[in-house]
Amino acid sequence: MPQSQKLLKSTAIVSVFTLLSRVLGLVRDVVLMNVFGASGLMDAFLVAFKIPNFLRRLFAEGAFAQTFVPVIADYQKKSNQNNFHDLQILISRVFGTLLLLLSVLTSVVMMFAPVVIGAFAMGFIHEPDKFATATTLLRLTFPYLLLITLTAFASSVLQSYQRFVIPTVTPILLNICFIIFAIWLSPYFAEPILALGYAVLLAGILQLGLQLLPLYQQNLLILPKVDFAHTGVRQILKGVLPAIFGVSVLQINLLINTSFASFLPTGSVSWLYTAERMSELPLGVIGVAIGTVILPHLSHNNNEQNFIKTLDWACWLVLLIGLPASLALIQISDILMLALFQHGRFGSHDALMSGFALQCMAGGILAFMLIKIFAPAFFAKHQGKIPVKAGIIAIVANAVSAVVLLGIFSTINLPLHGALALATTLSAWVNVAVLYYYLKKQQLFKFNPHSKKRMLQLCVANGVMLIALQIMITLFPTNASQIGKILAFLAICVGGMLVYAVGLFLAGFRSGSLKSD
Template sequence: MLRGFLTVGGWTMLSRILGLVRDQLLAAFMGAGPMQDAYLVAFRLPNMFRRLFGEGAFNAAFVPLFSAILTEEGESEARILARQVFGVLLTWLVILCVLGEIFMPAVLRIIAPGFTANGPQYDLGVTLSRITFPYLVLICAAALVSGVLNGLHRFSMAAAAYLAFNVIGIASVLFATPFFPTVAHAAAWGVTVSGVVQLGLLMIAARRAGFDLTPLPPRLTPRVRLLGRRMLPGLIGSGVTQINLTIDTIIATLLPAGSISLMYFADRLNQLPLGVLGAAAGTTLLPVLTRHLAAGEHDEAHAAQGRALDYVLMLTLPAMAGLIALGTPIMQVLFAHGSFTLLDGALSAQSLRAYALGLPAFVLTKVLSPAFFARGDTATPVKVGLFTLVLNLILNLLLMRPLAHIGPPLASSLAAIVNVAVLSMMLVRRDALRIDGDARGRIVLMAVASCAMALVLVLINAVLRMPSTHVTFWLGLRLAVEIPLAGVMYLLLLHMLGVLDLASALDGMRRRFRRRRPVRQ
């Protein structure tokens, strides 16, 4: 499982880095204002489908069913299932896309109610949304092909194909802008074109794996119905984070212009560890749990779940602490260029701290949900998800006025923490999650090390003074020293507290490197 975790995590990390470059270009070209807000709302709806299907409900329902049929009935039956589902999925998505294009003005009044007061911004939002909406057809179809590859334990291409989104997004902003009315139009077309490329790459990978995925005529066979019953509840259960973020966007359209942009760039930085760790752990854990439980290997399933929890907490706790401690300089160095000012960076950092508070909970949701899905239980995450959605909406309404652009992110974080707490208690009660005394002790010590690391960073930044000129350059130079220092400090603290044996870890890495190094003739 660790190998799959690292494979998916590595490709996802590269994708997130390229995504960061793409976001820097969007910030530099459009800043934090009405045009940026209109583009981000247009991107939010298909992007929510991408995250729900690509990283959530569809894989949660499809991968266990596909893996079980592949193991029990063979490759031929598994291929038929995939082609049947492909036909039904494409038919439904095309109908949804056509309806969305027709009724987009009404849709935008729902997801961006604040735009109606600004006529030009509303019109631009409708136009951009119609450009980006076909992306949901392409990316959801790509999610099915990716699920097949994950079920075959071919994680590399399934993760690597998503690089195309950011590569094409960067190219569209840099090179296609002169051919469109605004940079927002060019960026919107880049979204849809990237969907074509991603689906094409995954189809090629599936064909090379010996799987012909030509869709069959849509028929609601018993297995397709079973998949639908498992998938539809999971749209809420595993996608609660994304639905909460969409609620944040709806609320943000009612706040001052630029609030959506401030929250978006903060969320994108928060998504770097969330996407890498959450997607990697969830994607690799689900088929592993399904296989162990199908074989009656319950102790092995518990061990796999425990390792996943340990991996993500060891990495997300210091990430949370670091983002809170260094939020302002990080946002200013990354985004305060061109039309995005230093003040915009400082304001966006406030949203980032609110998102970072819930980072461990956001990731743990992706680790805990497979424990339900692998056991065929999609109802429980749905019930918890509905409760969390209502809680998030209430918190948004309470916090949006006094905290402005900080309110929606803080509401999402608090709702995510409650979501994880409830899911954990239910799993423990069912003996589907075992956290013994040693595991709890490790979590406490990792939290202590993370807090100590953050405290040192805060003290360093309080003592050091910044020159009045070339601020971003000096901040970048300081971060280049502070971030590696923080990482080394955290590892040393883990070693001193007995959580991690650095000597053994380094020795294991050396042995792994020697095995992978080619032998010279």
Template sequence: MLRSTVVFSAMTFLSRIAGYARDSLQAYVFGTSAAVSAFVVAYRIPNYLRRIFAEGSFSSAFVPVLSELKQKGDDEALRDVLDHVAGALLAAVIVVTALGMLLAPWIARLFLLFADAGDDGIVAITADMLRITFPYLVFISMTALAGGVLNTFRHFGVPALTPVLHNIAIIAAMLVLPRFLDMPEKALAWGVLAAGVLQMLVLWPTLARLGVRPRFRFNFGHEGVRRVRTLMLPTIFSSSVAQVNLLVGTMFASMLVVEAQAWLYYSDRLTELPLGLFGVAVGTVILPQLSRHFAGADEAGYSRSLDWGLRVVLLLGLPAALGLALLAVPLTAALFGRGEFTAEDTRMVGYALTAMSLGIPTFMLSKVLLPAFYARQDTRKPMRAAVITVAVNVALTVAFVLPLDYLDVRAAHVGIAAATALAGVVNAALLWRYLRRDGIYRPEPGWTPWLTRIAAGLAAMAAVVIPFECWVRTTQGPWMTLPDLWRVAWVLLIIAAGAGAYGAVLLALGLRPRHLRH
């Protein structure tokens, strides 16, 4: 599992590098304009549906069923289920896409519910972009189907690499299309659609080499389709809690200054870096493993695999969260602070990033805890946790944002980020409690020294990063006044120093590579 996680993380890292290039170019060319905020909404809605019909709810239900059939060695039944599930998924996403394009103006108004009456132009732009981005759902769902099959067969590298194509397609669209469009920002929406097509064309042929490329069969009453549907419906909420909370935040951000959507978007993109590199990687690798343990009635192996996943994400997630919190403004300045992206944008994104970083470790824990339920084909408890989490998020968002908005605080969007982070803490705590209460997860010995090492490493990291950052700011000047190259160089030096201090303390306290192996 460690080897597969490293492969997945390495491919994801390449994707994040391409993603940074995409976001940096977007910030430089378009800044945080009203049209960019419209794109954020138009991208977030089909992106949420992607979590349902692609790698989120669908994969969580599909992979355990496919893993069970593979474990039994019934190749004919596996291909039959794959053919019928592929047909049902294609039919469903085509219908949803058609409805989304038809109802685009009403969907845009719903998610911009609190926008001022004078913002009707933004609603119209969002609707136009929705009609472009919605077909992306069809292509990315087929891509995710192929990725789920490949993960079941322990091929993690190619599915993890395809998001690089997503970012490359949007970059190409930003460079080529604006001169041909009535509104240059619409190039972002066309880039998203092209990205979905490109990923499917690259990933789909790999199934043929394994001999499992599906033939689309449309029988919604097929037993395999019914099993996946039964498992999938309760996971729609539970496997995409973070996306649901982002959609809630999107609605509330519409009542704030028009740049708030873009500020939250960029802070979310930075939190996605450790989440994708470590949380999603471990969660993706561990799901087929847990499914095999469950199919083989190996309860001890099941618990040990889960314990390994929890230790790894805490070892990596806690320093990532601390680093983002301590370096929120310097990172934002170094990555995006140029062109149309102003000093105020840097500060506002930095504030939101600091608040959002509080939830990073628990976001990552949820990525490992959820597969523990899905591998057992238990979807009710995650659903219960998701309902509570979203209710908490709405309550906290109202409690934080409304007073700030009433007081006309320009950084009121930070309340949305803080509510999302705290809701993530609640979600992870509930999932962990359910597993412990039912006796599914039994912690292995050694947790106290493990957490002690991490705490000591975090203290050393903070002791290096805080004075180093203060020294740079005092002697070299505010971050946004530094030349681009020096900003990046100083941030990289601070990160290296902090990571070195963290790693040195872990090694000094006895942590060795063998402790990371499962």
């Protein structure tokens, strides 16, 4: 099977299960906002959950995966019946080292939870009830970092053997736990919001347990042993810090924005969270899926031309889906929030505030996707310093932009949380620009000769789609029931996708146009 077909098949598998997880995640967020609303307690939970979740994305799905996959790929190249034992030793030592480091970190954070909350959400210090609730929730949620990082470690091993199903099914368990605890179990708690903390803890246990059988089937379920001197462990630890800045810039920026938002009016953290979740739907389904699939291929690929073709294929697939997703979300953000979230304790004002944040953030969706493609290329080549440089520049750009935009938004009387969302977008494009510059400089990437034609086709199709969406939005029934609004919104989405597909076809684009070989 040609490489492009293999990549497309693997990407499709990851995307389908990721889409299922994201859709269930959307249901989860609708449930949480309907049950708890954009309240002070919900703000407290989101801060308490965002800290371990931020570190999860930093270490587990971000930095660790980017450094571990190339290392295990090197061991697999050398692996045969005689030295398969070396691969087992690597997994044992990495497992043991992670277990020790994360156990120590978890213990320290749980002990000093008030200090951590004070550092990440300084605005809560002057609201004692919110601060106390956030502290209690952090002690419940932080062990999730230990459990989910070990889960991500196991998932990386499975993905290196082209087993993508279990790792992509795993996140569904968190969504299920949230929904069950929020709807059915929270009323039994003296403080209902604490139910969400227990949901996170149970989900971490279940997610780790799901990986054990497939690891055993690969003969890779090995007892952990701590060994900082092991060559593979040292190589991974050396690469983790660069990878943090290389692939997890978005998460760092979102956490910085949460700290800023803790000083803004109650509900700001929830509004930003809802916008983040909506922007992550296309990012998770396409950007993360492609990044997950191509990293093992890039790490195994010693042929420079094939390396370049793989990046070109991934980039165009991202443009094909990410560009319309970004433009459409900017246009339909308000009706999306009104249709999906305006219910229960989440009112129309909350929906419009979340929609405004999504408008400001959606412009960066394509950039977020491209980062997931460009950064792994450097890690596959063991050039982690370049994504670090790009990441640091992007983080500084986000902080500076946030301060400047807060001043501008205040002057022109726009909702201040939108400034933080827009700063995230600007930072993402700065990151992409720096990564692209170094890819071109090192001749690791170039668009193929058909690029101008493809870009023209994309512009035509997206232009037609935006016109069609604008017409359909004017017909949206704002006074209908929630079911009616959801059906109308889905009809608009389907209509937009159909118009986009027809626009591509009429512009001359065909399904076989994207090839990496």
